Amino acid sequence: MSNFGDKAATLVQDISQSEKGTIPPYNDELVRAVVDESNEHHRSILRLIGDIQEQGTSLDAAAPEDAAAILVHHQAVLRNKRALLVYLNERADRVRALRWEVGTALPEDLGESLSHSERGYFQQYSALVNRYQGRRGGVGINITLDPTPPKEHKVQVRVLQERGELVTRDGTVDLAKNTVHLLWRDEAQPLITEGVVEMVV
Amino acid sequence: MAEASQQDDLAEILAEASQQQQQDPTNIVARLKRAYVNEKNAPELLPFEHDLLEQVMAKVEDQELVVQQSREAAAAAGGGGGGGGGGGMDDLMAHIYQAELNRVRFLIRAYYRTRLFKIEKYAVHVVKPETNEFAKLSPQEQKYATDYVNMLEEHFGSVLGQMPEKYSSMLQQIEEDDAEMDMVPEPNLDKHVFCRVREDRRDVMFDPNDPDNTMDLDQGDIIMVRYRFIKGLLEDGALDLI
Numbered sequence: 001m002s003n004f005g006d007k008a009a010t011l012v013q014d015i016s017q018s019e020k021g022t023i024p025p026y027n028d029e030l031v032r033a034v035v036d037e038s039n040e041h042h043r044s045i046l047r048l049i050g051d052i053q054e055q056g057t058s059l060d061a062a063a064p065e066d067a068a069a070i071l072v073h074h075q076a077v078l079r080n081k082r083a084l085l086v087y088l089n090e091r092a093d094r095v096r097a098l099r100w101e102v103g104t105a106l107p108e109d110l111g112e113s114l115s116h117s118e119r120g121y122f123q124q125y126s127a128l129v130n131r132y133q134g135r136r137g138g139v140g141i142n143i144t145l146d147p148t149p150p151k152e153h154k155v156q157v158r159v160l161q162e163r164g165e166l167v168t169r170d171g172t173v174d175l176a177k178n179t180v181h182l183l184w185r186d187e188a189q190p191l192i193t194e195g196v197v198e199m200v201v
Numbered sequence: 202m203a204e205a206s207q208q209d210d211l212a213e214i215l216a217e218a219s220q221q222q223q224q225d226p227t228n229i230v231a232r233l234k235r236a237y238v239n240e241k242n243a244p245e246l247l248p249f250e251h252d253l254l255e256q257v258m259a260k261v262e263d264q265e266l267v268v269q270q271s272r273e274a275a276a277a278a279g280g281g282g283g284g285g286g287g288g289g290m291d292d293l294m295a296h297i298y299q300a301e302l303n304r305v306r307f308l309i310r311a312y313y314r315t316r317l318f319k320i321e322k323y324a325v326h327v328v329k330p331e332t333n334e335f336a337k338l339s340p341q342e343q344k345y346a347t348d349y350v351n352m353l354e355e356h357f358g359s360v361l362g363q364m365p366e367k368y369s370s371m372l373q374q375i376e377e378d379d380a381e382m383d384m385v386p387e388p389n390l391d392k393h394v395f396c397r398v399r400e401d402r403r404d405v406m407f408d409p410n411d412p413d414n415t416m417d418l419d420q421g422d423i424i425m426v427r428y429r430f431i432k433g434l435l436e437d438g439a440l441d442l443i
Contacts, residue, residue, distance in 0.1 A: 035360065039364070096321070120355075124352045131348075132317070132345050138341055145310060185303065
């Protein structure tokens with residue numbers, strides 16, 4: 001416990017220095033270390049209070065050096081807590097953003113970067129958004145489409161993954177690999193998100 | 202000749218459409234657009250535009266039917282007359298309606314999304330029983346907010362639960378009964394916003410602590426002011442945020 005709060009600061013640095021929109025691997029070891037350190041501080045507080053009470057003094061009348069020690073330990077725990085929440089909250093924001101960018105399925109390589117709790121959080125959030133936009137009990141419109149205002153109403157796409165026939169408003173389209181099609185934006189968007197087709201610029 | 206007359210038709214349709222939009226005070230798309238822009242620029246959640254959204258959603262369904270009919274008419278005419286003029290017109294109309302529909306759908310989605318993200322940002326504040334924030338939400342949003350807070354508590358709890366006793370709350374830095382919830386983010390009502398005035402108002406007092414300082418607002422004026430001071434005017438529809 002030589003340097004109070006060193007580990008917590010590293011944790012915050014870890015996330016703040018990572019590129020926006022990316023999710024670096026969850027630093028379980030460091031999170032545990034910060035939690036352990038906090039518990040160590042807490043034990044020191046309890047020990048100090050115990051000592052004071054043993055001497056028969058009330059806490060209000062404690063010697064200034066003891067009161068100061070308690071305060072320092074207390075503030076150190078609060079600071080660690082802040083740091084933990086900064087770390088967790090920033091990551092949670094990025095995990096939620098995934099639901100809007102890649103859809104309901106968590107990409108495998110990303111899944112490994114998340115903690116167990118974060119993976120559960122993503123699943124729950126994904127289901128939450130689905131419930132909200134569902135036909136029954138929800139608003140009945142897919143709100144993850146159209147992240148930006150539509151400029152073109154049709155887009156040209158190239159098929160990357162064989163998909164067979166797709167029923168669109170204009171009729172059926174055969175999504176054979178490497179073929180190019182003109183689709184309505186709202187119909188193409190889910191396929192683009194899934195990586196089945198790509199936009200041809 | 203045929204081409205020229207079609208172009209005239211098109212110009213006429215477009216002119217008519219844009220004129221209608223400007224003049225009709227009950228235009229629900231224009232109202233939705235205002236609701237979206239206001240929501241996007243207000244620091245706090247505005248009351249959910251229940252009636253408006255209901256009307257817009259119903260209108261979208263109607264319009265979908267119109268598009269479908271135009272397309273069917275186009276297909277029928279195209280099949281019969283070998284690509285006759287009438288079929289082309291129906292097809293064009295179908296495309297114009299479809300384009301308009303796509304714009305309206307974007308507005309609906311953007312409106313819902315903007316509100317959800319704000320709810321997420323201030324979730325705990327929004328579900329607090331003592332504020333009237335919760336009443337501003339639609340029933341779906343109320344469910345969303347409540348569920349969201351629960352899942353957030355569970356997720357943060359996975360780490361905070363291992364913190365020392367009394368330090369594991371996500372609402373307070375240190376748990377104390379009757380103490381302030383000092384970890385709950387709230388919207389900043391003192392944020393400055395830009396507004397465009399819709400109705401003339403005389404002698405408007407902004408700051409209740411400075412009652413002599415009044416201002417006349419003329420329609421079309423653009424002002425920048427703290428949100429708190431124009432909250433009432435916004436609710437009255439006397440101005441819009443931009």
